[in-house]
Amino acid sequence: MQNKNxxxxxxxxxxxDLVEKEHHAFSGPIILFAPCDDPGRSFEQDSNFYYFSGxxxxxxxxxxENKEQIFYRPAYTDMRSKWVATAVDITEKYVESVGxxxxxxxxxxxxxxxxxxxxxxxxxxxxxxxxSKAIAREEKIFTVYPSNSxxxxxxxxxxxxxxxxxxxxxxxxVDISSLTxxxxxxxxxxxxxxxxxxxxxxxxxxxxxxxxxxPGINESQVQASLEYVxxxxxxxxxYPSIVAGGVRGTILHYDMNNQVLKDGQLVVIDAGxxxxxxxxxxxxxxxxxxxxxxxxxxxxxxxLHAQELVADQAKPGMWLSNKNEQDASLxxxxxxxxxxxxxxxxxxxxxxxxxxxxxxxxxxxxxxxxEGDVITIEPGIYIPEKEIGIxxxxxxWIVDQTTPVCLSEAIPKSVKSIEELVQKSFxxxx
Numbered sequence: 001m002q003n004k005n006x007x008x009x010x011x012x013x014x015x016x017d018l019v020e021k022e023h024h025a026f027s028g029p030i031i032l033f034a035p036c037d038d039p040g041r042s043f044e045q046d047s048n049f050y051y052f053s054g055x056x057x058x059x060x061x062x063x064x065e066n067k068e069q070i071f072y073r074p075a076y077t078d079m080r081s082k083w084v085a086t087a088v089d090i091t092e093k094y095v096e097s098v099g100x101x102x103x104x105x106x107x108x109x110x111x112x113x114x115x116x117x118x119x120x121x122x123x124x125x126x127x128x129x130x131x132s133k134a135i136a137r138e139e140k141i142f143t144v145y146p147s148n149s150x151x152x153x154x155x156x157x158x159x160x161x162x163x164x165x166x167x168x169x170x171x172x173x174v175d176i177s178s179l180t181x182x183x184x185x186x187x188x189x190x191x192x193x194x195x196x197x198x199x200x201x202x203x204x205x206x207x208x209x210x211x212x213x214x215p216g217i218n219e220s221q222v223q224a225s226l227e228y229v230x231x232x233x234x235x236x237x238x239y240p241s242i243v244a245g246g247v248r249g250t251i252l253h254y255d256m257n258n259q260v261l262k263d264g265q266l267v268v269i270d271a272g273x274x275x276x277x278x279x280x281x282x283x284x285x286x287x288x289x290x291x292x293x294x295x296x297x298x299x300x301x302x303x304l305h306a307q308e309l310v311a312d313q314a315k316p317g318m319w320l321s322n323k324n325e326q327d328a329s330l331x332x333x334x335x336x337x338x339x340x341x342x343x344x345x346x347x348x349x350x351x352x353x354x355x356x357x358x359x360x361x362x363x364x365x366x367x368x369x370x371e372g373d374v375i376t377i378e379p380g381i382y383i384p385e386k387e388i389g390i391x392x393x394x395x396x397w398i399v400d401q402t403t404p405v406c407l408s409e410a411i412p413k414s415v416k417s418i419e420e421l422v423q424k425s426f427x428x429x430x
Contacts, residue, residue: 007190008054009069009099011183015052016064018179019142026174028139029065031131034058035154037114042236046155047357048144048180050277054098056087059115061106061127068102071095074123075105080113117157121165128166135172145170146177181362185354186372191278192397195356195374196407198235198275199395202282203411205229205271209243210418211425215263215288219243222269223257230273238272238279239359245288249389250382252349261288266296268389272359279359281376282408283393290423296388297415299381302341303390304413306334306379310351314377314396314404317368321350328368334379343381352376355395373398374407 019030034049037058045056053062053071061072073090088094092103107125115123131141144152145159163169187195205226212225222243230237240255248254249268261267270283285300287293292300310330321331331351338344354363355374363373378393392413396404412418 005054005098007188008052012052012062012064012069012099014183015176015179018183019176022179023140023142023174026140028134028141028172028174029063029130030142030176031064031127032062032144033155033158034060036117036119036158038117039114045277046144046152047277047362048152048177048184049155051180051184051357055090055095056277057090059106059119059123060090061124062100063127063130069100070102070104071100072104072106072127074115075107075109076113077109077111079111083113117154117161119161121162124162128162131162131166131169135166135168140172140174141169142174142176144177144180145173145175147175151177178364181364184356184361185363186370187356187374187397188372191356192374192407194276194278195280195395198238198273198278198280199282199407200410201230201233201235201273201275202271202280203408204233205273206269206282206284206411207421209269209271210286210421213261213267213286213288213290213422214426215261217261219245219248219257219259219261219267222261222267223271226269226271233273233275235273235275238274238281242268242270242283244268244270244389247384247387247389249285249391250384250387251389252382263289264293265289266292266388266390268391270391270393277357279355279357279361280395280408281355281359281378281393282395282411283378283380283391284411284413284418285390285392286418286422288422290426291419292415295386296390299343299383299388300390300392300415302338302343303379303381303392306337307377307392307394309337310334310377310379311394311396311406312403314369314375314398315401316371316398319368320352320365320375322368330377338379338381343383346381346383347379348382349378349380352378352393369398371398371400375404 059074095103108122208225243257244254245261245267246265265288272280319329322329326332338347352375354361380391382389394408
């Protein structure tokens, strides 16, 4: 069996090949940066950095140049190990185990146990010198520096700071975020196994939430039951948990979770575990009293039918959304079904998104679905005047030309199974 750690080396090799192919007119190093420390919260590695290294350590750098791949770490004193626990000890032997040729240091030795976002430039002195020499040779710096305002923010902050002392740095950057996204989009079997585990943990958490439901309970108590299961299973939150009762279920990203759930209401629970850096994203809608009203049931069945219809057609060659190819657009297939029932104006978001290391993972929505994609399918109806929000969301692995594999198939969603499971938390005649 192949050492899964060497997958990181294969990914970096593919990145080098892709950069050379797409930017053959230029030469220069590929440099990826890890975010700095924020000692007020747990460190989260940048998704691109993790994908190409598997290493969860702040303020580190990888440089791929001239067929050599070097991993750089800050030159801490031994004080850091007395204060900060790390997943692995970054040694020469360890970086070789994930396919790097050499371990080096980002800069001069310093006494602090953290590298903060407004770091002393000496911390990166060796990396600064390397970049400066490359620019002097009229080379480009290939790195992740997207032009939008929401991606790779912590990484862009490092580059912005380094640009203060590296003349002409930014003007010589070639952004390779679209190329890293291209490589990350198709999930390999190891990634799928980890994602399935994240989904499985999320399923356990939703079961705990169902058993906690009853009129009079606070949304926060349901949230606590969810997140206890995440922690118990060595997972974290993929995103802030949503526990939204009544009219709050019509607010797509409601996460205050501080109101009492009342008899007769529906509650939208949108919560996903993050396990070994891979995310699940699951939504279910439950009756607080243990039984849907007839109107709630009718609406729920329409949403469920929309999801089943879309899932059956989610194949390579279809689009998540394409207004010019509506017969092959999953979003428009769902929207047209809602329109048939008179509820199209209450479907106010997209049908789904890519899923992986990030909840809204990399992937070019302008391209059709491909084998190996993992997506969400999440139709919903939101009617504030009736205080009804309903969303059903599952995670799907796109395979050849057959129906996709539902990674979250084991999480109940039929009216009958949901009513039975919620009612187990209190004494109600089935």
